[in-house]
Amino acid sequence: MLRKSLTALAVAPLLTLAACGGSGSGKSGTGADGVAMGPGVTDDEISVTVISDFSGPIAQGGIAGSLGVEAKIDQVNREEGGVCGRKVVVDKRDTKYDPQITTQQYRAAAPKNLMVAQFVGTAGLNAVRTSIERDDMPTLSASINTQTLDLPNVYVAMPPFEVELINGLVWAAEKAGAAASKTVKVGFVTSADETGKVYLGALNHAAKATPGVQVVAEPTYTNADKDFTAQINSLKSAGAEIVMLGVTPAQTAGIIGQSAQFGYKPTFVSSSGAWSSSLGKPLKGLLDNYYVSGGYGTLNDDNAGIRALTKAREAYAPDAKPDNFEVGGWINGTVVVEALRKACEAKTLTREGVKKAMVGLKVSFDDILPPIDLGDGNSIVSYQSRINKIGKDGVQEPVATFFESPAAKSWGTSRGN
Incomplete structure (x- = not known):
């Protein structure tokens, strides 16, 4: 239609x-x-x-x-x-x-x-x-x-960000060796609103579609939050080895910075909307385990x-x-x-x-x-994304080529796309 x-x-x-x-x-x-x-x-x-x-x-x-x-x-x-x-x-x-x-x-x-x-x-x-x-x-x-x-x-x-997050979770789980014979514990951080609920739905779809992934924590935040101690403690105590960030750059800075203070070093993966190059300097030295799943290329x-x-x-x-x-x-x-x-x-x-x-x-x-x-204007234009690391001056650098996970495609199909 x-x-x-x-x-x-x-x-x-x-x-x-x-x-x-x-x-x-x-x-x-x-x-x-x-x-x-x-x-x-x-x-x-x-x-x-x-x-x-x-x-x-x-x-x-x-x-x-x-x-x-x-x-x-x-x-x-x-x-x-x-x-x-x-x-x-x-x-x-x-x-x-x-x-x-x-x-x-x-x-x-x-x-x-x-x-x-x-x-x-x-x-x-x-x-x-x-x-x-x-x-x-x-x-x-x-x-x-x-x-x-x-x-x-x-x-x-x-x-959309949901596709980026799904592909990012699939990539991180495979990188961690998740399989029917090996369980990898995963946590999700999203906003406590309707947008966050949509992200959670997409991420849980990806988790169910990926053998070996066990979701152990789903802490949320509000835009007024400046302290992420509670969210980090939830993830850390649950043993989350991979943390998916459905957040904005403000939460990325707080979560990664405070996690380092608490000695918590999971693999963090976010959507493209969660990273700004302005974070490169304040988070310098803390980004070795942080990745961005982006649906479009980078300036590098x-x-x-x-x-x-x-x-x-x-x-x-x-x-x-x-x-x-x-x-x-x-x-x-x-x-x-x-x-x-x-x-x-x-x-x-x-x-x-x-x-x-x-x-x-x-x-x-x-x-x-x-x-x-653009089709009819209501359909997802692509299910592909690419995994990036953070390079010099906070600018992203690719570590993998564009790919489309079956989980992303099946999620889009289930919502009528």
Whole structure:
């Protein structure tokens, strides 16, 4: 079912006008080139917004992710004059990772922009999900989990965190020699909310599908937690040899740092969203047993995609400190550009036109990750991830090639993908 492609067509015009920002999906005119123009589009510009945390608890990742989007769009503007004869402009909105502020920023951005090029924060997305649906707002998410994937008009162009965690657990268990004849004890750390429950479901699916894996502890945390003594004691006393981290960088820092203080040294494996290169310095010397399962490449890769990203970033922001969240932003920026090109070919730079362009959109990223097809907008685009270690300056380095575990695929199939 194409749940995302035409969700707002049945909404009465009056309801659309009542949406946050009041922008809806209606045309704002027709350009001199005969292209229908929606909100944020003129004969000279296409305005897209990035709604992210630029000064709150995950600002490091928010800034780096936005930089990836901005560098891609700057590259297209400089080298190709933009898209459809129009420069693409990025309207940045700071949410401070607060759902209430996110709502305010979305309302301010909606009338002025054609689409959301990158949205950071699952809680924030949930806060404005109704507005995104009513405004017919095409939205690329940097919160790559399946809760986000299921939201109307929201698209995830990378393997979700659940896939990364499943593949990471399978890899770590095999590395530890787990088998029907050898038990390996595993613990999970996730948030005490709906997102954490989804991660736990995925991890328990992987544990059941992997011979020799015994789940011995599942401590949770809240975003207010600064001390992880209780969680670490739970894992340590249960004898967890592998600890899967379905967390953000703030919890990664606390858990790894405090575990070292307590002399607890399991193998830690996280999703890509749990690591920021800014942690490299404060955690230096404590990362020998820490791995990241990432659904896309790293800045240390030697391929055409990463070389293009690096060149674009150095041209756009030469003083910026490299961070792997840039890669996710570059991926979303690339999808935005390809969707705008496809919509332009159809002569409709409207929100409805962009959403139609997203359906079945095929994008190649020059080996940053395998090529994707957005399909109906509700399906997982890939089940592959790769295991990385932390290298110089906190930047990830691959220790294995991209792979797809049967556990990840069976989990996705069980949820209808």
